[in-house]
Amino acid sequence: MTDYKARAKAIKMVVFDVDGVLTDGSLFLGDDGQEYKAFNSRDGHGMTMLRQAGIAMAVITGRRSEVVRIRMESLGVEYVYQGRRDKRPAYTELIQACGLEHSEIAYMGDDVVDLPVMRQVGLAIAVADAHPLVKQYCHWQTRLPGGAGAAREVCEELLAAQGKLDAIFAGYLSSS
C-alpha cells in the first residue's frame, strides 16, 4: 500500500480498458448489429474531476464501437485507441504521442489482454472482479467491480494521493 501511494503520486495519465472496467463487461447487441454499453454516471464524474485536476486520460480497447468514441469525447478523454486486440503497440504509440514516462502512467484493467501493458506502467490497477492473473500482477485492486464505481474509486484515490481531493470536495461544500 505504501508502494501504491508512492506510485500514485507520480501519475500524470490514467489509461482505462473499457469493457469490464468502465462497464461491467456486458456487451449489449441488437438485431441490427448496433452496440450499446452501460457506463456509470459516478465513474463519469470521477473522470471529470481527474481531468479538471490536470491528469490526462486515455482508453485502449480490443473492440471498436461508435459508442466508445462518443462517451470518451464527452468525458474529455484525449487518447482513444480502439480495435486493438494486442494492446502493446497501442500503448507504445500512446507513450510516444503523450511524451510521458512509464512511471507517470496508471493502467486500469480486468482481463489477461491487459497484462502486457499493466506490466510496463508505473501503476497497474485491477478491478475487484478482475481475472486472478490480473490481480496477481497489479499494484492495487479496487474495492468495487468494473462498471459499478471502480473507475471513480481510482480517480479519487489518485487525487487524494496527490493532495488534490480535499480542495475539490471543499468546492462542493462551500456556501457560494
Next chain:
Amino acid sequence: MTDYKARAKAIKMVVFDVDGVLTDGSLFLGDDGQEYKAFNSRDGHGMTMLRQAGIAMAVITGRRSEVVRIRMESLGVEYVYQGRRDKRPAYTELIQACGLEHSEIAYMGDDVVDLPVMRQVGLAIAVADAHPLVKQYCHWQTRLPGGAGAAREVCEELLAAQGKLDAIFAGYLSSS
C-alpha cells in the same frame, strides 16, 4: 430520526437527481448516440402517489436527454432542469418559480454534485449507495440503492410522516 420526521412533515416538494437516484447510475448509450435509461416501475408508482397527495416534484440533472423529459412528463413532474452541471443556480430558479421555502423542499441525491443543493434544503436525503460525503451531509439515508426502489421508499416515508399513507393504502384494500 426524530429530526428527520419533523423535517419530513413540512415538505411540499421533492427534488430528485436523476442518474444514481431514479436509476442505478447506468448510462446506456448506443452507437447512434442515443441515450437510454432504466427507470423503476415501483419508484414510478411512489411518485404517482406523491403527486396525487398534493406534493410537488422536480428534477435537476447535470446531463441532458430526451428520455428524462419523456419519463418526467409521464410521471407529472412539474419542474425539469436538465444540463445543469452546477445545480446551485437551477435550484435558485426553482425556488423562485415555485414560491416555496427551503424548509418545504426535500432533495434526494447520490453524488458530490448534489451537495450544494442538499445543504440548503429542509430535508436532504442520500440513497443507500451514495458517495460517503453525501451520506455525511444528509438528514436521512434510504435503505435501498438508487434505481432499486430508493425513490419509492422516500415517497412512502414522506406520505407516512404527513399522515397520508394509510388512507392511500386503504384505497387498495377496499372491496369496491
Next chain:
Amino acid sequence: MTDYKARAKAIKMVVFDVDGVLTDGSLFLGDDGQEYKAFNSRDGHGMTMLRQAGIAMAVITGRRSEVVRIRMESLGVEYVYQGRRDKRPAYTELIQACGLEHSEIAYMGDDVVDLPVMRQVGLAIAVADAHPLVKQYCHWQTRLPGGAGAAREVCEELLAAQGKLDAIFAGYLSSS
C-alpha cells in the same frame, strides 16, 4: 402452505402483472420514446410448459407498450389487458371473457396496485421483492424476485400441485 397447495390444485388460469413480476421492474426508455423490457428466458419456458399443460394465461398491466403485446403473443398468453391503472375493471372483464370462477384463477403481483385483484382470486402470489403490503395479503410468496425466475417458480409449483410436472420432466429425460 397446506392451504396454498389446496388452492393451487384448483387453478385453471394464471394472471401475471408485467413490471416487477415478469421483469425486475426496470423500464428501459430511449431518447426516441421507445420502451424496452428485459424478460427472462427461464420464465418464458415455464409459461410455455404451463400452456402446454392446459393452464390458461393472462396479463393485466397499468402501462401500455408494444413490447408487452409482442412478448405475450409469442408465449401464447390469451388475454392481454394493457393501460389499466385500475386493475379491478380489467379483472372483471377477464372473468366474464374466460368464464372461470375466482377460485380457479391465480394472480401474481408485486405492488399495491395489484391488491384489489389479489384479494379476489383463489390464489394470490407475491414475488420475493414485493411491497410489504402485498406480501401481507398474499397466499404464497416466491423464493425469487420478479424478473429473476419468480414466474418460472410459480409455473412449476402449480404444475407440481396438479401432478403434471413429473410427466413434463420425464419428457426431457427420455432417450428418444
Next chain:
Amino acid sequence: MTDYKARAKAIKMVVFDVDGVLTDGSLFLGDDGQEYKAFNSRDGHGMTMLRQAGIAMAVITGRRSEVVRIRMESLGVEYVYQGRRDKRPAYTELIQACGLEHSEIAYMGDDVVDLPVMRQVGLAIAVADAHPLVKQYCHWQTRLPGGAGAAREVCEELLAAQGKLDAIFAGYLSSS
C-alpha cells in the same frame, strides 16, 4: 471431479446454449420487435482463446435472432443452430456435420430443454444458476452464473485440463 477432468481431456468441441448460458437469461425486447442480448466480454475472450487452441464451438438455441448470428460470427463459432426448441435433432445434425464422437463434445446448458443433449455428450456442464434437474444430470457445475463469466470459466477449465492454458497465459506475461 476426477471423472470431470478425464472427460475434459477428450473434448474437441464445446456446444453452448445461448440464453441463460452466454447471457443471464434476460431477453431485451423493444417496442419495434427488435431483440437485444447482453453478452459478456470476458466470456468472449475465453471463447477466442478456445478457438485459438483448436477447440471448435457451436451453439444450439430455441430462439432465433439476428443478434446471435452476429455475435457468434464475430467469435468464430462454426456451427450455429437457431430456432430449435427441440435440441435433439439439431445435435444429431451437428454430430453428422462435424464428424466427432459424443465423448469429444461438451455441452453447456441451464434449463430442462438442454437435458436431452446433455445426456448424450461426453461432458455435460451446468451453469451455477441452472435448473435443479440440469444440475442433477450434469458432470460439472460452474462457480459463476450464466452471463457472468460461466462460459469463460468453462473455456479455461478445458484448456487447463488439456494442458494448454499455461502457454496461453505465458504469452500475456512475456516482455516482447
